[in-house]
Amino acid sequence: MPLQDESEFEWENLDYIEISEMNDDERAITLLLSKANNLDSSVQREIICALNYLIKNHTNLLIKPLSWLFDNFHMFHHSTIASILELISIEIKQLKSLLLEIKPSIKKLIGAQNLYIHNEVESIFSELSNE
Amino acid sequence: MDYVINVIIRNFNEDEFEHFINRSNAMLSPNTYIYDLVFKHVNEFLYQQYRESVIFEGDGKIDVRTMIATSNSLVNRPNLVKPLDKPTGFSAPDELNDFVVIARFERQFEDRDYGSNTRGNRAVVCEGCLPMKIKMNPLKSFPCTQDIWKDEYCYGTPVIQGFCFNENSLEAAQVIWMNGELLSILGLSVDNHDNGLRAINENGEAVLIYRYWRESLIGKGPSFVGLDSNISKLEGCDLILRKDFYEKLKAIIPDMVFYTEII
Numbered sequence: 001m002p003l004q005d006e007s008e009f010e011w012e013n014l015d016y017i018e019i020s021e022m023n024d025d026e027r028a029i030t031l032l033l034s035k036a037n038n039l040d041s042s043v044q045r046e047i048i049c050a051l052n053y054l055i056k057n058h059t060n061l062l063i064k065p066l067s068w069l070f071d072n073f074h075m076f077h078h079s080t081i082a083s084i085l086e087l088i089s090i091e092i093k094q095l096k097s098l099l100l101e102i103k104p105s106i107k108k109l110i111g112a113q114n115l116y117i118h119n120e121v122e123s124i125f126s127e128l129s130n131e
Numbered sequence: 132m133d134y135v136i137n138v139i140i141r142n143f144n145e146d147e148f149e150h151f152i153n154r155s156n157a158m159l160s161p162n163t164y165i166y167d168l169v170f171k172h173v174n175e176f177l178y179q180q181y182r183e184s185v186i187f188e189g190d191g192k193i194d195v196r197t198m199i200a201t202s203n204s205l206v207n208r209p210n211l212v213k214p215l216d217k218p219t220g221f222s223a224p225d226e227l228n229d230f231v232v233i234a235r236f237e238r239q240f241e242d243r244d245y246g247s248n249t250r251g252n253r254a255v256v257c258e259g260c261l262p263m264k265i266k267m268n269p270l271k272s273f274p275c276t277q278d279i280w281k282d283e284y285c286y287g288t289p290v291i292q293g294f295c296f297n298e299n300s301l302e303a304a305q306v307i308w309m310n311g312e313l314l315s316i317l318g319l320s321v322d323n324h325d326n327g328l329r330a331i332n333e334n335g336e337a338v339l340i341y342r343y344w345r346e347s348l349i350g351k352g353p354s355f356v357g358l359d360s361n362i363s364k365l366e367g368c369d370l371i372l373r374k375d376f377y378e379k380l381k382a383i384i385p386d387m388v389f390y391t392e393i394i
Contacts, residue, residue, distance in 0.1 A: 040160070041162055041299060044163055045303070045304075048198055048199065056325065077167045077171070078170055079166060079167040080167075082170070082193055083198075083301055086193045090195060113178045113179070114174040114178055115175075115181070116170070117174070
C-alpha cells in the first residue's frame with residue numbers, strides 16, 4: 001500500500017499525552033489514520049479497508065486511535081471522517097461496546113457543523129440507545 | 132446554490148491541488164481534493180440552512196461496502212489483450228479456465244515519446260454483453276452502487292451489466308456488476324463484501340466474480356514516488372461468470388452478443 005511520506009500532518013499542534021498512553025500497535029494505527037490527510041484516492045480507500053480489517057479482527061486496538069481521531073477531527077478532512085462513520089454504521093453491531101466507550105469523542109464531531117457527519121452521529125447514537 | 136459555489140471556488144487552493152498534477156504525462160493523479168472540498172462546503176451549507184429536512188440515502192451516501200468489496204477484489208492483471216491492441220466490434224468473449232469474461236473496462240497509456248507523434252498512446256476498452264445485436268457501448272449505464280447490496284442493481288433497465296466510474300473520488304474507482312434482476316433469475320446472491328465483490332449460487336460457490344487490477348505505476352514501477360505519480364498505465368476491472376451460468380444466461384437472453392468498443 002503506498003503510504004508516502006508527503007502529508008503535512010501537524011503533529012506538533014497535538015497533545016502528546018494521548019499518544020504517549022498508546023501501545024505500539026495503537027500508535028501504528030494512529031499513524032495510519034494521519035496518512036488520510038494526503039487526499040490520494042487509493043490511500044483513502046485503503047485506510048477504510050484497513051480499518052474494516054481491524055474492526056473484524058482487533059476491535060480493542062481501535063478504541064484509543066478512534067478516540068484520538070474524533071478528538072482531533074479539526075485536523076482531518078470531512079470526507080475522511082464521514083467515510084469512517086459510514087464504516088462504523090454498517091458494522092455497528094460488533095462495535096457497540098467500543099462506541100459506548102468513545103461516545104464523548106464521537107459527540108465532539110457535531111462541532112464540525114457538517115450535516116452528513118451530524119446525521120451519521122445521530123444515527124449511531126440512536127442505534128446505541130436501542131439496547 | 133450560488134453561495135455554495137462561490138464558497139467552494141474561494142476555498143480552492145491551487146497550490147494544494149498542484150501536488151496531484153503530473154505535467155510530464157499531462158495527467159492528474161487520482162485524488163479526492165475536489166471531492167472533499169465540495170463535500171465539506173455543501174454539507175456545511177446544508178447544516179446551516181436545512182438541518183431538519185435533509186436525509187442522505189441512495190446515491191447521496193458514501194458507499195463503503197463497494198469500496199471494501201472492490202479493494203478486496205484486487206488481482207494481478209489477467210492475461211487479456213491490452214486495450215491498445217484490441218479492435219472495436221462483435222466477438223466471442225474471452226474464456227479463462229471455467230469462466231467467461233462477460234464484461235471489461237480497462238484503460239491503458241504509454242509513456243510519451245518526445246519528438247514523435249504521441250497521438251495513439253492511450254486507449255480505453257469498454258466491452259460487455261448486449262441483449263441484442265446493436266453497436267453501442269455496453270458499459271453505458273451509471274447505476275447507484277449501493278443497490279448492489281440490495282440485489283437491485285440496474286433494476287428496471289434493459290442492461291445485462293452496469294458500470295460506474297469514480298476517478299477522483301473516495302468511492303470505488305471502477306465497478307462492473309450484473310443487473311440484479313438477472314442475478315435473481317440465475318439464482319445468485321451477492322456475497323459478503325469482505326469476500327470481495329462476487330455472487331454465490333445456492334451451494335455457496337462463487338460463480339460471478341468482479342476483479343480489479345492496477346498495474347505499472349508511472350515513475351519507478353510498483354513503488355510510490357509522489358502525490359503526482361499514483362497513476363497506473365494499465366488499470367481496469369472485469370466481471371467473470373462461470374461457464375455453466377453463462378450458458379444459462381444465453382438461454383434467458385437468446386439474442387445476447389458480446390461487443391467491444393475502443394475509445
